[in-house]
Amino acid sequence: MEISIFTVDAFTEQPFHGNPAAVCLLEDKLEENQHQKIANEMNLSETAFIRKLNPTDDFTKKNVNSTLTFITLSGELIARQAEDHIILDLPLYFTHPQDVKEVEELVKAAVGDKSVQDVRYSPDTKKLLIRLSDAYERADLEKLKVNAENLLLAEKTGRIKGVIITLKGDGRGKQESYDFYSRYFAPWYGVSEDPVTGAAHTVLSSYWSQQLGKKKMCAFQCSARGGRLKISLRQDGRVDLGGQSSIVLKGFLSI
Structure with a gap:
């Protein structure tokens, strides 16, 4: 099986700056242990796996109002595109x-x-x-x-x-x-x-x-x-964190 994979530098528009993460586009489900093996292979702080919910979904289609929900160990992380920025919808914590x-x-x-x-x-x-x-x-x-x-x-x-x-x-x-x-x-x-x-x-x-x-x-x-x-603090007690991104690697992972 070949999986499309990218390395994306987040919170920057320049390659080799910001926070690097791997992003895998999945056509089908993987076995749970394969997620961790791929993350270990990429050896980055974060590895995200994006899977189609419907067969007709198009990974390449651009939609300025599109959102993605990531399931993480800390709960759901919602991201959306706003012009040339990606906005993360996060809780706000006080000190x-x-x-x-x-x-x-x-x-x-x-x-x-x-x-x-x-x-x-x-x-x-x-x-x-x-x-x-x-x-x-x-x-x-x-x-x-x-x-x-x-x-x-x-x-x-x-x-x-x-x-x-x-x-x-x-x-x-x-x-x-x-x-x-x-x-x-x-x-x-x-x-x-x-x-x-x-x-x-x-x-x-x-x-x-x-x-x-x-x-x-x-x-x-x-x-x-x-x-x-x-940064934009919202009325509902949450915060929007926005940043640009730069794709520095495109390829296929064979498993």
Whole structure:
């Protein structure tokens, strides 16, 4: 059997940037263990499998109002196309002030001696949000050397499974102004640093919306690959995360 397969870089319009994922187009169902084998073979953070619900469905037909529902370990993920962007429909998660003394060692492992302006915790996602002082610039966040092993050793609460480091935007993006920057680390799940993280922005969106008094924002995740996200908080308590994408590989997988 041959399966059409693509590698897509998400949250970017440039090849080799953003978050890489494999996408498989299936004409028929696969055995459950084959999904995992294909994902292991692709060796990327995400592998998506898209299957026709009806024999007459056309994978190649373009529809600006089309939506896809992905079944993930975290529940259903709905994506839709809007002009040249793909919009993810995600829940919005709020943060609460964190006693810095409880996570002092973890904060130091993440940002060293840098000045910290705020520390928050999201119980729904088990993510710790560390906001650097507004005195810093994007380059300071990009230069941070974060050791994943040190994060694991420094986490003593047993509650935290991801660390977000964020910084207020300086309005001096190369192509556009950004409201905030971030980086994300989740060694508890085997991810030393994630290139671009939709899940982290479900937390970042609520935090920065409160801080900036804005419902629409533009963000940049400052990993080595980098990725740009357009954010829109909705009336129903959810958030739309938008980004462009670039297909960098097309081919067939033989199984």
